[in-house]
Amino acid sequence: MYETADSIAALVQGRQVHRDVYTSPEVFRQEMKHLFANAWVFVGHESQTPKPGDYFATSIGDQPVIQVRHSDGEVKVLYNRCPHKGTKIVIDRQGNTGKFFRCPYHAWSFKTDGCLLAIPLKKGYEGTGLEQTPAGKGMKAVGAVHNYRGFVFARLAEAGIGFDDFFGDSLSSIDNMVDRSPEGRLEVAGPPLRYLHHCNWKMLVENQTDTCHPMVAHESSAGTAVKLWKELGLPEDAPKPPAMEIIAPFMSPYEFFENMGIRTWPNGHGHTGVHHSIHSNYTAIPGYYEALCKSHGEEKAKAVLAENRHNTVYFPNIMIKGPIQQLRIFIPLAANRTLVESYIYRLVGAPDELLARTAMYNRMINAPTSIVGHDDLEMYERAQEGLEADGLEWVNVQRLYEEDEDFETEAVENGTTERQMRNQFHAWVKFMTMGAAR
Amino acid sequence: MTVTKDDLIDFVYDEARMLDEGRYDDWLALWLPDGHYWMPLDYQQSDPLLVTSYLYEDIFMLKLRVERLNGARTFSQKPKSRCHHVLSRPFVDRMEGDRFETWTQMHYVETRLDEQQLLALTARHELALVEGRLRIANKRVDILNCDAAFRNIQLLP
Numbered sequence: 279m280y281e282t283a284d285s286i287a288a289l290v291q292g293r294q295v296h297r298d299v300y301t302s303p304e305v306f307r308q309e310m311k312h313l314f315a316n317a318w319v320f321v322g323h324e325s326q327t328p329k330p331g332d333y334f335a336t337s338i339g340d341q342p343v344i345q346v347r348h349s350d351g352e353v354k355v356l357y358n359r360c361p362h363k364g365t366k367i368v369i370d371r372q373g374n375t376g377k378f379f380r381c382p383y384h385a386w387s388f389k390t391d392g393c394l395l396a397i398p399l400k401k402g403y404e405g406t407g408l409e410q411t412p413a414g415k416g417m418k419a420v421g422a423v424h425n426y427r428g429f430v431f432a433r434l435a436e437a438g439i440g441f442d443d444f445f446g447d448s449l450s451s452i453d454n455m456v457d458r459s460p461e462g463r464l465e466v467a468g469p470p471l472r473y474l475h476h477c478n479w480k481m482l483v484e485n486q487t488d489t490c491h492p493m494v495a496h497e498s499s500a501g502t503a504v505k506l507w508k509e510l511g512l513p514e515d516a517p518k519p520p521a522m523e524i525i526a527p528f529m530s531p532y533e534f535f536e537n538m539g540i541r542t543w544p545n546g547h548g549h550t551g552v553h554h555s556i557h558s559n560y561t562a563i564p565g566y567y568e569a570l571c572k573s574h575g576e577e578k579a580k581a582v583l584a585e586n587r588h589n590t591v592y593f594p595n596i597m598i599k600g601p602i603q604q605l606r607i608f609i610p611l612a613a614n615r616t617l618v619e620s621y622i623y624r625l626v627g628a629p630d631e632l633l634a635r636t637a638m639y640n641r642m643i644n645a646p647t648s649i650v651g652h653d654d655l656e657m658y659e660r661a662q663e664g665l666e667a668d669g670l671e672w673v674n675v676q677r678l679y680e681e682d683e684d685f686e687t688e689a690v691e692n693g694t695t696e697r698q699m700r701n702q703f704h705a706w707v708k709f710m711t712m713g714a715a716r
Numbered sequence: 717m718t719v720t721k722d723d724l725i726d727f728v729y730d731e732a733r734m735l736d737e738g739r740y741d742d743w744l745a746l747w748l749p750d751g752h753y754w755m756p757l758d759y760q761q762s763d764p765l766l767v768t769s770y771l772y773e774d775i776f777m778l779k780l781r782v783e784r785l786n787g788a789r790t791f792s793q794k795p796k797s798r799c800h801h802v803l804s805r806p807f808v809d810r811m812e813g814d815r816f817e818t819w820t821q822m823h824y825v826e827t828r829l830d831e832q833q834l835l836a837l838t839a840r841h842e843l844a845l846v847e848g849r850l851r852i853a854n855k856r857v858d859i860l861n862c863d864a865a866f867r868n869i870q871l872l873p
């Protein structure tokens with residue numbers, strides 16, 4: 279049904295998208311086959327595999343992969359599959375494999391770049407032409423890998439768009455997050471939160487730049503927090519504890535979100551919080567600015583801290599928060615199943631209080647136990663169920679829509695525009711249909 | 717007042733019953749003002765602050781959590797969740813002066829609409845005797861499958 283490029287392109291009509299993009303198992307299958315193969319997809323952070331032999335098992339779309347540090351120090355990304363019988367080479371989520379991987383089924387072994395190292399009783403393959411088969415080559419590597427300032431991305435397809443062309447100027451958000459470290463380096467801090475949603479993965483990605491929902495969906499948490507705080511009867515300028523600094527801005531009025539601005543870049547990337555954001559007014563942590571000035575110089579330190587981008591979406595399926603040092607990955611499991619993993623990073627060389635605030639943000643806003651997350655999940659799942667209604671088949675994305683929008687150039691717009699959602703769907707069609715038959 | 721082992725065990729059972737019956741005002745009154753409810757994310761986690769936890773809540777946050785449950789626009793609680801604790805007999809690990817520690821294994825069931833989840837928990841209570849009353853100084857709850865992917869956990873395990 280959705281085998282042709284035309285049938286996919288017809289699902290996106292500027293102001294609206296067809297509900298099948300969220301509900302159809304066939305569209306989901308095409309996404310795994312085309313979109314997640316043609317795009318550059320986040321794999322992991324290099325600090326998850328710091329030493330040779332360190333590996334981390336994850337997935338790109340529905341493809342099981344291993345991020346591994348090779349003996350030459352490079353990060354490799356290999357399919358997590360023995361070329362012999364298909365057995366997953368690693369089952370635990372992370373570890374160190376030493377100098378080689380060894381399949382637990384028949385002990386075929388592979389160097390950490392995937393090359394076949396040894397097969398027991400190899401004489402059984404003599405004269406059988408093993409070298410000419412895919413199995414004889416070893417574990418298969420993905421099409422291309424790029425480590426950008428510690429963030430490892432991969433493209434499954436052998437050929438396609440280059441890393442720099444795919445991300446362009448959107449990399450400035452990763453730059454800002456990394457530049458916040460006095461040593462220019464991030465380190466993953468602990469395991470991620472893992473939160474299972476019964477909805478389509480794109481609903482979560484779209485929510486990252488949905489600035490008209492916080493004051494509505496999160497009134498129950500942020501609004502109640504503001505109310506309880508007022509009831510304490512403290513003076514207006516009394517210092518707020520970090521928890522209040524984090525949660526209260528969710529209740530900011532529409533005007534705040536309109537003025538904060540949204541920037542979109544080609545290929546579906548974009549961010550909220552161009553001019554200011556809900557992260558702009560956190561209390562300064564003693565010693566941090568000084569440490570940053572010492573390594574960057576005053577001018578650059580000021581410029582780095584002046585950027586308070588809210589959510590940056592890297593199409594297709596991650597979001598980062600520079601000022602919070604958080605990365606969330608929206609892992610597609612099925613048309614109506616998404617696993618969200620929320621990671622946090624330490625700014626190497628910065629005071630611990632920053633990491634404490636980051637960890638607090640992660641648990642308060644994005645945990646399965648979060649009073650903010652509870653209402654988001656409720657909205658997504660009501661939408662997933664509501665979309666089954668046959669009375670209407672289209673989902674509206676036309677807030678601040680303009681005729682002839684050009685997504686191939688960068689733009690900055692009113693912070694409540696749904697342009698970034700439209701930008702994502704423009705890129706979605708592009709990478710879904712790349713090289714497909716009309 | 718002299719606190720006996722039975723007093724401590726009864727306290728832990730009573731607390732669970734308050735949560736199951738939704739008597740949150742009574743429950744909040746058990747807490748000392750500087751207490752924290754900690755639910756680690758990692759197995760055998762030792763640091764509540766510099767890595768992620770599920771919960772590390774002070775009294776303000778616990779009050780907010782409880783107040784929110786009854787809000788007119790608390791959409792994820794329409795309809796409301798219900799919960800149910802089954803406790804094995806608490807171990808009393810420490811009785812020193814007016815400070816006490818208990819260790820309790822529990823099965824926690826939370827349900828809403830057609831979904832029901834079961835969590836195997838270990839709860840560690842730090843209790844204190846203050847003005848003749850036992851109070852919660854700190855509480856730590858570890859989930860056996862803490863590294864699994866969860867759906868909403870909305871009430872207090």
Ligand SMILES: [Fe+2]
Pocket residue numbers: 485491492495496654
């Ligand atoms: Fe939200």
